[in-house]
Amino acid sequence: MFVLSSDFMLVTMPDHDLATQYASTWSQQIIDIAEKNGIKPILIKGKNVNRLHVETTINDKNPNFIVFNGHGSEDTIAGHNFEPIIIFGENHQLLKNRIIHAFTCGSGKILGKNCGAKAFIGYDDWFFLCMYRHSTNRPLEDKLAIPVMECAIEAPKQIAKRKTVKEAYNKSQEKYQKWIDEYTLSSSKYTTEELQLILPCLMWNKTCQVLYGDNNAKLN
Amino acid sequence: MYTEDEIELVVARLRTIPDNAILSIGHMQDKSQFNKDELIEHVKQMDDIGKKIIDMQLKYVRSFK
Numbered sequence: 001m002f003v004l005s006s007d008f009m010l011v012t013m014p015d016h017d018l019a020t021q022y023a024s025t026w027s028q029q030i031i032d033i034a035e036k037n038g039i040k041p042i043l044i045k046g047k048n049v050n051r052l053h054v055e056t057t058i059n060d061k062n063p064n065f066i067v068f069n070g071h072g073s074e075d076t077i078a079g080h081n082f083e084p085i086i087i088f089g090e091n092h093q094l095l096k097n098r099i100i101h102a103f104t105c106g107s108g109k110i111l112g113k114n115c116g117a118k119a120f121i122g123y124d125d126w127f128f129l130c131m132y133r134h135s136t137n138r139p140l141e142d143k144l145a146i147p148v149m150e151c152a153i154e155a156p157k158q159i160a161k162r163k164t165v166k167e168a169y170n171k172s173q174e175k176y177q178k179w180i181d182e183y184t185l186s187s188s189k190y191t192t193e194e195l196q197l198i199l200p201c202l203m204w205n206k207t208c209q210v211l212y213g214d215n216n217a218k219l220n
Numbered sequence: 221m222y223t224e225d226e227i228e229l230v231v232a233r234l235r236t237i238p239d240n241a242i243l244s245i246g247h248m249q250d251k252s253q254f255n256k257d258e259l260i261e262h263v264k265q266m267d268d269i270g271k272k273i274i275d276m277q278l279k280y281v282r283s284f285k
Contacts, residue, residue, distance in 0.1 A: 017244075017252050017253065018242065018244050018252075018253050019244040019245070019252055019253065022244070071252065105245065126245055126272050127245070128243060128244070128245060128276060129243070129244040129245075130241060130242070130243050130244070131241070131242045131244060132238070132240055132241060132242070133240040133241070133242055133255075134240055136242075144238075144241060191238075192236070193236050193237055193238050194237070194238060194241075196233050196234075196236050196237050197237040197238075197241055197243065199280055200276050200277050200279065200280035201243075201276070203279060203280045203283060204275075204276040204279055204280070207279065
């Protein structure tokens, strides 16, 4: 088992559009859990989520756990205003021997699989997030977003609880399935119209979630 | 790649979602959030976004087979 000493957790929190605002707002739950478990969070917010700042922070603070929030592609994780901050073939070695959670589209496919991280949890295709226009100023209370966000952040929450990445991945997958089953098999507080959007998002995101690296990796 | 029936099915499903719903996509593009009418338009145009929305909806529908 590969155990990492866990002084620092880095969280990128861009907020230039709704997707990044939601992901960054919800990430506070991960930060709270980390602090309760003796992990020091380092937060990079808004315009500061640029390549130079991220690279410098990783090199200076040497975080064992990094949570990336933002957009992405097969070989890239982006920061503020879609600026690429981690690019496979350019600076992916910054992820080496760390536990990574990438809440981004597609970066699991090439970057996550080949970056040399101790473990990488992310998505190998597009990630879909549904939301209500009238709730966008209250991301934590957005009825459409809650199921999708709760499932997605379960994995980094478990890592912050010092669970292994395999346990974290499984818990997240279980949560996806629990929501899908609950909404599919029984009546719920959601309307049929809402479920026409939520359920396909949940099923798609569940299928695209990937784990690479040492399944037993965890923060010590 | 998709049959006309499949596209019609996805459009029909999208027409039923709430009018004030937004779908956000985490992929790196100039525009990352779409309302109901925009989603339907992308599906009809069969561009990259439309194809991915079709894939997402069909994956769910096919899960019942």
